[in-house]
Amino acid sequence: MKKPLSIYIHIPFCLKKCLYCDFPSFSGCENIYEQYVSTLCNEIRDNACVFSDREIQTVFFGGGTPTVLSSKNIGKIIDSVFDKYDVSSKAEITVEANPETLNYEKLSELKSMYVNRLSIGAQAWQDRLLQKLGRVHDRETFVSAFHAARQAGFKNIGCDLMFSLPTQTMDDWEETLENTLKLSPEHISAYSLIIEDNTPFKKMFESGLISQTDDELDRKMYYLCRQMLADKGYSQYEISNFSKPGFESRHNIVYWQTGEYIGFGLGAHSYFEGCRFHNTLDMEKYLSSDGSFKKLHEQTEKLSENEKMEEFMFMGLRMNKGIEKSEFFSRFKCDITDVYEKQLSELFEEKLIAESSGRIFLTPYGMDISNFVFEKFII
């Protein structure tokens, strides 16, 4: 039995950058698409031998907007993976997409290339809010794209939604949820807006042009989402992620369970053999590297046992089912109480975590202030 591994592929191109985005991505770079894809394929192919003892369980195309690439180019990349890696027949292959770059033709082509999951950035139902976010699509485009995806045969579609947006009301949010639920995607992610450093939103916030939604309203929106989705048969399985049973994002679960993954492409992150590292964020450097790992990998840190424990806890507790005490033992060869007795007892007392059948998980109260809880697990 081969050990599992996940692959992440980064496509750092967009039609236009959204005002809240702090991912590595650029607009207006059509002229380097070909070169990028070519370097990416080299990177994937030339380093496959390192992973020959692994079976690939999930592949995830993220960005940017992966679907700005032609299906031909996406095909080249997928070919490189399937060609050189041992990909499980049950592998989940996800492509992130933005509505404005999708049409029936492209979607059919993707489907034929083993892509079996789509994650569409819908964000909001109201065109006014979409504009505020700097999105290039409107609601209509999203709906058409969704239908086209169904037509093309996609049976596993996720929609990304955002709340706590500037000027967004409860009614707006309810409308977004209602209409998304009508489309009946298999998976819904609902993210509270984070105003990140080095984004236009941050500057606007600092100069008072936009304000941050107050905590009370933010929580109300969150609870409404939980309730409405539960009513329609979606299970919350992580702080911001909901799905119909069996349609959880297997790739993202690898992250939350601190499993191993290798990242290809500009700025892509990896966790392999106890080390975290990422590719260069410098496009010139990436393109001239020819895909050589030596030239690409930066900021390698070998995690200590303590750091691994910390990550196990603060990532694992993000999932509703939390962490398993036996899993802790099998990974770290000691009881969780040997390391965290005091913290656990404090958190139980404050009713921030609960325990059941050998699992420890956040209570709803704990989810609201999960950062506070997570900090306790830093050694």
Added chain:
Amino acid sequence: MSSSRQEKIRNFCIVAHIDHGKSTLADRLIQKTGLLTEREMQEQVLDNMDIERERGITIKSQAVRLVYKSKAGNEYIYNLIDTPGHVDFNYEVSRSLAACEGAVLVVDAAQGVEAQTLANVYLAIDNNLEILPVINKIDLPSANPQMAINEIEEIIGIPAHDAPLISAKNGINIEEVLEKIAEVIPPPKGDENKPLKALIFDSVYDSYKGVVVIMRVMDGKVQKGSKVRLMATKSEFDVVEVGYFGPGKLIPCQALLAGDVGYFTASIKNVSDTHVGDTVTDAENPASEPLPGYKRATPMVYCGVFPADGAKYPELKDALEKLQLNDASLFFEPETSVALGFGFRCGFLGLLHLEIIQERLEREFNLDLVTTAPSVIYKVFLTDGTEIDISNPSNMPDPARIEHMEEPVVKAEIILPKDYIGPIMDLCQQRRGEYESMQYLDATRAMLIYHMPLNEIIYDFFDVLKSRSRGYASFDYSLEGYKQSSLVKLDILVNREAVDALSFIVFKDSAIERGRKICEKLKDEIPRHLFEIPIQACIGSKIVARTTVSAMRKDVLAKCYGGDISRKRKLLEKQKEGKKRMRSIGSVEVPQSAFMSVLKLEDE
């Protein structure tokens, strides 16, 4: 022989108002002179190996020995003694002055005579030093050397018609200064054959050599192997090494004689054995009388200094002792606080002094500190007829027992350009200042004299003065005495618990406003907890202001995927580190910054 040797020595310091060019001139003097006399170079007192070895030791020296060959071909030894140049440090300045015979007074040709120019010159004159005025920055377009000369003659009253006109920055006319030093500043007096008498005016701790005692030899001689006695502490030592200071290094020599400035080491480990101001004499043949030492400087500002981590109290004590070694004006005594545990009440000459010491404690000694409000010494007159002095608000007696209180008042002299008279007078009025006079110094500048309560100027008055006058105003103050005043104690309660460290004694009419501002500030500084936190300001049992820190409602990272994990972990680690620097007030964690932030109450 001895007097002709002494004839060639000049001991002097450089005094000036801030930024008039004292340091630049010092650098130029060092550059234009040599390190060893010709005879020393010939005699090769130390072989080359020793010199190399000594070169490796760098020590911050308060005095530097320069060798100057004059135009007439005479070789002089110039001992340049460093003095700080800030309003806070009059005491420091006077300590170094006792080692000198003269002072080079630097005046900026564009700015003319300013507040500390005067303060320093008066001090120098009081110490019987010869003043050599020098006009600097003649390269500036706005330079007006004649104006500066006139001001020196009119305001200070010393002749300046042949003061060298220089640009220290551009190295112009430095030679003239060097020549004039030999001419104007007298050589030291003193008899080499009398029993040893040397004045300790500074000391530095070196981890290899122990305490390095910096002194001016008045009479007699000291050398390696001498057995010396420090007259105040009566401790005796065998001298291991004597020498003088090259720029940034110690240079050992055979002996130090009357008129010399230099150092000795004696493997002294204990910082408290050497007191600045003490007299060093020969143990076997001691001098009959010590030199006039120094009065203990009166601190102008007090504050509490506590270690953020209670276990570091011994380190803080050790650090303060080491700092006091070469800063005798630093005062400290043990103190406890309900909130902060064991610490010290420290006295400083002023806020700059406070900030410098705080920074040195944090940087050089790696200590995390909590500092509490600076305060002054109040005189409390009780109904039973007794009087007590308090500086710590928590020592204030029950108001029922108080007959009346007095607060220290200062005379403030502010020199400023005419344009800012209005705003600065407003500022002084706001700070309960009583106007005394205004005089025009010249066409552009005036001097304001106000009498002000010391507690109104002990924190940020100087800063605000500077910002309201775009940096042009200068300020000097001196303690005048005490004046009766209506004062109350303002208490701050966090989560219904009184916080000692945040108590203030404040003028009655300002109390409510001050209380309100503090509550607002604390609300911003104290992070959210799992429960609601009321913040209240009280006078006695009466609540005069309140704010509330609401309970934590949301603290979530919405997205955390592969590329976020490392960043998130580091962020959590950093947050946890940050918590360590918090102080617990009951179940509330208060960051250090909160304690100091409540003092910066001036609206920008």
